[in-house]
């Protein structure tokens with residue numbers, strides 16, 4: 001996977017590496033309020049290093065990582081044909097509204113396309129207006145699937161009997 005430079009935003013998009021971990025953890029902590037080094041280490045192991053159909057990209061500006069995007073191609077989950085999924089997208093609050101997320105999103109979409117899929121999916125919290133506005137600006141719209149969830153608090157934690 002080539003390193004991509006975008007002149008308009010002066011951003012370079014490249015594969016994430018092990019030594020990017022600390023900055024990725026810090027960017028995520030700034031937004032989520034929780035430091036999750038183990039989670040991001042595992043995420044880098046699974047999606048980093050240009051693995052087939054897996055993408056962990058960072059955006060670099062003046063040698064500082066200002067954002068990252070994570071995604072992969074998944075096939076037949078929830079009955080959907082092979083498609084690209086974006087799991088995480090974050091841009092440094094000091095660098096926002098400068099086109100950084102757009103460059104990363106366009107790059108991952110191009111990789112999805114080169115890998116042969118023709119749809120990109122994501123899932124967002126409906127109260128996250130900023131992220132919603134971003135994805136809408138890229139042309140994404142509500143799909144035909146909806147997430148369902150249920151509280152498990154009433155389920156016993158006793159071990160189920162294995163027959």
Ligand SMILES: CC(C)(COP(=O)(O)OP(=O)(O)OC[C@H]1O[C@@H](n2cnc3c(N)ncnc32)[C@H](O)[C@@H]1OP(=O)(O)O)[C@@H](O)C(=O)NCCC(=O)NCCS
Nearest residue numbers: 088089090091096097098099100101102130131133134137
């Ligand atoms: C959403 C996010 C990635 C956008 O990054 P960005 O680099 O600022 O986005 P861009 O500059 O490429 O914006 C492209 C378009 O998105 C829309 N947009 C982005 N931020 C917006 C905002 N705060 N309000 C309204 N529209 C917005 C605009 O249409 C914008 O185009 P414009 O600048 O011509 O108006 C960034 O705000 C972010 O990291 N937010 C927090 C992410 C988060 O909550 N992550 C956890 C869940 S994955």
